[in-house]
Amino acid sequence: MLTYVAGRLLLAVPTLLGVATIVFMLVRLLPGDPAAVMAGPQATDADIEVLRHQFNLDQPPLQQYGGFLLRLLEGNLGISTRSGHTVAEEILTRAPYTIQLAVLATLLATVIGVTLGILAATRPNTKLDVAISATSVFGISMPVYWLGLMLIVIFSIKLHELHLGGLPAAGASDWSGFVLPTTTLALFSIGLVARMTRGSMLEVLGLDYVRTARAKGANRRTVLLKHALRNAMLPVVTAVSLQFGALLGGAVLTETVFSWPGIGRLLVDSIFSRDYPVVQGVVLVLSVTFIAVNLLTDLLYAYIDPRIRYD
Amino acid sequence: MTTPPSADITAGLAGTGSVDAGAAGLTSSGRAWQRLRGHRSARFGVAVLLLYVIATIVLPLVIHYDPNRNNLSQAFLPPEGGHLLGTDELGRDELLRLALAARFTLFVGVAAVAIGLAVGLPLGAASGYFGGWIDLLIQRLTDILLAFPGILLALALVAALGPGLKNVIISVGITSIPGFIRLTRASALSIRELPYVEAGRALGVASWKIVLRHIIPNSLAPVIVQATLQLGFAILVAAGLGFLGLGVQPPTPEWGSMLGLSRNYIFSDQALVTFPGLAIFGAVLAFNLLGDGLRDALDPRMK
Numbered sequence: 001m002l003t004y005v006a007g008r009l010l011l012a013v014p015t016l017l018g019v020a021t022i023v024f025m026l027v028r029l030l031p032g033d034p035a036a037v038m039a040g041p042q043a044t045d046a047d048i049e050v051l052r053h054q055f056n057l058d059q060p061p062l063q064q065y066g067g068f069l070l071r072l073l074e075g076n077l078g079i080s081t082r083s084g085h086t087v088a089e090e091i092l093t094r095a096p097y098t099i100q101l102a103v104l105a106t107l108l109a110t111v112i113g114v115t116l117g118i119l120a121a122t123r124p125n126t127k128l129d130v131a132i133s134a135t136s137v138f139g140i141s142m143p144v145y146w147l148g149l150m151l152i153v154i155f156s157i158k159l160h161e162l163h164l165g166g167l168p169a170a171g172a173s174d175w176s177g178f179v180l181p182t183t184t185l186a187l188f189s190i191g192l193v194a195r196m197t198r199g200s201m202l203e204v205l206g207l208d209y210v211r212t213a214r215a216k217g218a219n220r221r222t223v224l225l226k227h228a229l230r231n232a233m234l235p236v237v238t239a240v241s242l243q244f245g246a247l248l249g250g251a252v253l254t255e256t257v258f259s260w261p262g263i264g265r266l267l268v269d270s271i272f273s274r275d276y277p278v279v280q281g282v283v284l285v286l287s288v289t290f291i292a293v294n295l296l297t298d299l300l301y302a303y304i305d306p307r308i309r310y311d
Numbered sequence: 312m313t314t315p316p317s318a319d320i321t322a323g324l325a326g327t328g329s330v331d332a333g334a335a336g337l338t339s340s341g342r343a344w345q346r347l348r349g350h351r352s353a354r355f356g357v358a359v360l361l362l363y364v365i366a367t368i369v370l371p372l373v374i375h376y377d378p379n380r381n382n383l384s385q386a387f388l389p390p391e392g393g394h395l396l397g398t399d400e401l402g403r404d405e406l407l408r409l410a411l412a413a414r415f416t417l418f419v420g421v422a423a424v425a426i427g428l429a430v431g432l433p434l435g436a437a438s439g440y441f442g443g444w445i446d447l448l449i450q451r452l453t454d455i456l457l458a459f460p461g462i463l464l465a466l467a468l469v470a471a472l473g474p475g476l477k478n479v480i481i482s483v484g485i486t487s488i489p490g491f492i493r494l495t496r497a498s499a500l501s502i503r504e505l506p507y508v509e510a511g512r513a514l515g516v517a518s519w520k521i522v523l524r525h526i527i528p529n530s531l532a533p534v535i536v537q538a539t540l541q542l543g544f545a546i547l548v549a550a551g552l553g554f555l556g557l558g559v560q561p562p563t564p565e566w567g568s569m570l571g572l573s574r575n576y577i578f579s580d581q582a583l584v585t586f587p588g589l590a591i592f593g594a595v596l597a598f599n600l601l602g603d604g605l606r607d608a609l610d611p612r613m614k
Contacts (some may be wrong), residue, residue, distance in 0.1 A: 011454075015455055019455060026470065026471040031472070085502050137600065138596065140593055141599050142325075143550060143592060146588025149590075157577070203541075249461020253462065268555055287463065
């Protein structure tokens with residue numbers, strides 16, 4: 001197991017380096033003089049020079065790259081050109097809101113998705129199965145940003161039932177602001193998790209040991225939940241972790257729809273205000289989180305299923 | 312938003328219409344065509360796409376309004392009378408702008424997937440066929456591109472390159488490359504072991520010729536399925552960028568940016584929020600259903 005863990009960790013290093021390189025290149029891709037573009041049309045020459053120096057754009061490219069990587073290793077993501085705070089501070093202030101949303105949506109998608117998947121697998125090719133499969137295709141075809149707006153129209157404007165989205169006032173215990181953003185974010189994943197659970201359950205239900213369990217008289221519920229589901233959950237765990245990453249990406253759009261103060265919203269605002277240190281920081285943090293979640297899933301998977309370690 | 316779909320996402324949806332009976336005596340492509348024609352959800356997908364194509368060609372000919380001319384006295388008209396879907400915040404005909412936007416959105420999707428194919432297909436085939444350090448290098452590159460969740464890579468690239476049609480196509484195109492690399496590599500790995508490829512090698516055929524003439528053509532079935540699903544995903548991402556204000560810029564009609572602007576009027580005019588999103592949803596759904604049908608038709612074992 002240790003060899004496997006070391007191997008997987010080593011494999012993550014070039015990926016992290018590649019992500020850091022792309023993030024480094026982002027500012028250098030800006031058309032024309034990057035410092036002038038970042039400073040905006042109203043900037044004076046002095047402002048542009050300050051930015052040029054802050055981004056080390058006055059140094060040779062290799063030195064710029066080396067310096068960028070060294071600062072990252074120190075945990076220094078730079079200073080926001082808009083607020084003057086460190087990028088790390090900006091992200092840490094906003095991150096809890098995104099994490100709350102992503103975790104709640106993952107939980108919702110897992111519980112509903114797995115339940116629907118089991119229902120579909122135990123009744124293959126019935127109307128219910130086809131309906132659940134159809135729902136999953138509808139889910140992956142749905143633009144989350146439109147779904148969010150439609151939920152606002154239906155529940156907040158027409159029915160006056162739910163909070164428009166966005167956080168309750170400080171100290172308030174009203175959680176209804178979470179309902180619409182979480183549902184919006186989760187609906188996309190529900191279909192995928194249901195799909196995955198259905199396929200995996202159908203495969204496992206056809207195996208010999210399940211037939212044996214049935215033959216020796218175990219009741220249907222025990223066979224389904226104790227024997228089949230446990231083994232069918234392995235690929236589902238992977239799907240859920242991949243979905244967690246997709247939810248981090250999806251948060252950019254959902255947070256814009258609901259004016260949610262998370263890091264997705266921070267990213268979009270920073271793009272518009274040309275606050276490139278924050279853009280770089282958020283892209284880096286979201287990608288590294290995604291890599292870490294995938295790595296943890298791989299390790300968890302290998303821990304649960306020894307066959308993977310020896311493959 | 313989402314990770315790019317893979318060929319197994321829609322597996323099993325209403326794959327009810329496969330027609331195998333009477334297919335004896337046909338070539339394999341003939342059998343695939345017959346299965347596709349009998350596939351109910353694929354037929355629905357094609358019908359919806361045809362509807363979009365017809366709308367984008369015919370509606371501009373029969374609706375005699377200028378799609379980009381502001382007429383504030385006609386703003387926010389409800390769907391009735393001379394304007395079937397009403398007018399937008401600047402008094403422009405909503406149906407006409409939606410129909411014209413279909414051109415941009417479908418073009419962005421097709422162009423982006425073409426970039427993904429043009430880069431991903433040869434890289435994936437080379438990766439699988441040659442193995443060794445070439446494989447290692449290409450796979451690490453793929454890992455890096457896949458490390459950006461969902462829309463993030465396209466968003467970051469557009470942030471750097473700037474908004475606009477060309478940059479959206481490039482950004483979404485780059486996002487679709489890794490999926491094609493992975494898929495073609497997997498096919499190439501199995502094809503390179505087949506006797507006819509081995510025979511080619513034994514006869515001294517150059518490696519690049521084997522890749523071009525045998526590996527790539529024989530990997531096409533799953534790639535066609537992935538390309539169709541990827542078209543839907545590309546449209547979702549491109550419209551998402553438009554929604555955020557980073558895509559094709561107004562006054563050019565584009566579904567995502569139309570939806571993004573309509574947010575400002577969500578309390579007063581819900582029709583404006585409804586139709587552009589419905590258009591995006593319909594197009595993506597159509598490509599996903601067609602991809603599903605193509606998968607069942609090209610490789611019935613994958614069902």
